[in-house]
Amino acid sequence: MIEFYASHKLLVWIASISLPIAGCLLYYITFGPHTVSDKGIGPGTLVRRFGIREWISHWLMLLGFLTLAATGFMQIVLGTTLGHLGPFHGMLGVIFFLIALITLLGWVRDALFKQYDWPWLLKLGGYLSHDPKPLAAGRFNAGQKVYYWSILLVLIGLLVSSIIMEQGSHSPAGRKELFWCIHGLLGCVATIMVIGHGFLSLFVNPDTARVLRDGRVSKAYTDKHHSLWRVPR
Template identity: 25%
Template structure:
């Protein structure tokens, strides 16, 4: 009203109202903090600690359909991480380095397994083109899968310090792509190998005798046990490849499609299976590669050209040679080849 004095025109009242407004504003967060302040009864730390000790999951509440998102802490995950960081490198190191050491000792003590009668200059077909294609398809994929997989376990320790972080990151990215996509032709090779060779790899009585005599691998004076197309050692390698490859394929399939196992715990189990089988698989294949290359004279020809020397075949697969000759599939003259001077 004109001429009247407003109460707000007095400085003391202005100051009082400003102070009250400020107090009101500041009091709201304080009140909220006081009303929602967690207490010992609300948190129940002793229950959380007991749950961790007993290996139970610590879960909260979520409003989304995925109930697994409510898991705040999963103690099994710590065990899984500890396995990959500490135990798996030891398993791989003992298996792979142990096999390499054993093969080195075997080569020094036994030496290369020679053809006792020397090269005959005649050969006979052992593996057809399709069989060799299947073998090398599976073998080449396995080598890349093994190297890229070992990079996961040992690359950070062995490769990263040598090549540096940028080169290691680039190499690991390409290795991951190779590992993922070459898994499919590897699995295809396993299926074909099983179909074309399972009939000749059924264990029999002859295999027991072969094992008793060590297949003639440990005696330089001969003593080869008669065998058909595949001896006990080769049958063992075949079933290691089939069974080990099947386990690697199933576990790897779950790793490629992690939603299939259904939960994190099952996925962690499959990663452990995949890693352990891989280490043992690689160790076994090192022995196979050794005996099929530098370990045994004339052995590489079987998968190299498909034809083996007649004397080699008679020494290692005498019953198979007789079967082939009875079928007329082994020509009497054979195919001439150069005989190395030794």
């Protein structure tokens, strides 16, 4: 895979963007959205899903990821003609990692797997059903927990590979190029994961979309999808 990426970087990146989007469109056409509360939303029907710090972190990570993905992709497409983006991409990457790490560490307790998560995983959260039944979940469901630990590992891999890339002059021949490819592949994995996460949050579960606006969701949504979570007052 590394050898293929080294020879076809642009193709891999295009596939990493277009194929997930195509898959999301196919899913939406087949199953549609899982809407819980599409009307009657008011102050008394909302609960706080994320605090102000978490809300700000979400926006910072979203904007940071989009900028990193864009600058990384542009370097792949145009190569050395945009060499000046490298230092900016690296500096922003370190800042992004620190923000993401602080945010993710704050969710460790909520991301630990519980016994009630296994039925959710076995049924894939009901996402392959036209009439999904409610499944027990805490603040984060099992799918979100899998996403949490996966993205944490990918972020660590991106950071480590970037550090080794910067120290290429002290590495054996070929190692720098190897970790360029590893870094690029991890970037593709992160892109696929974020596309899927955004699709599920904004289109499959549109009740969660307003989280980006004020950190709140409808109580009907938490009652159905996070029934074991003690919603803060």
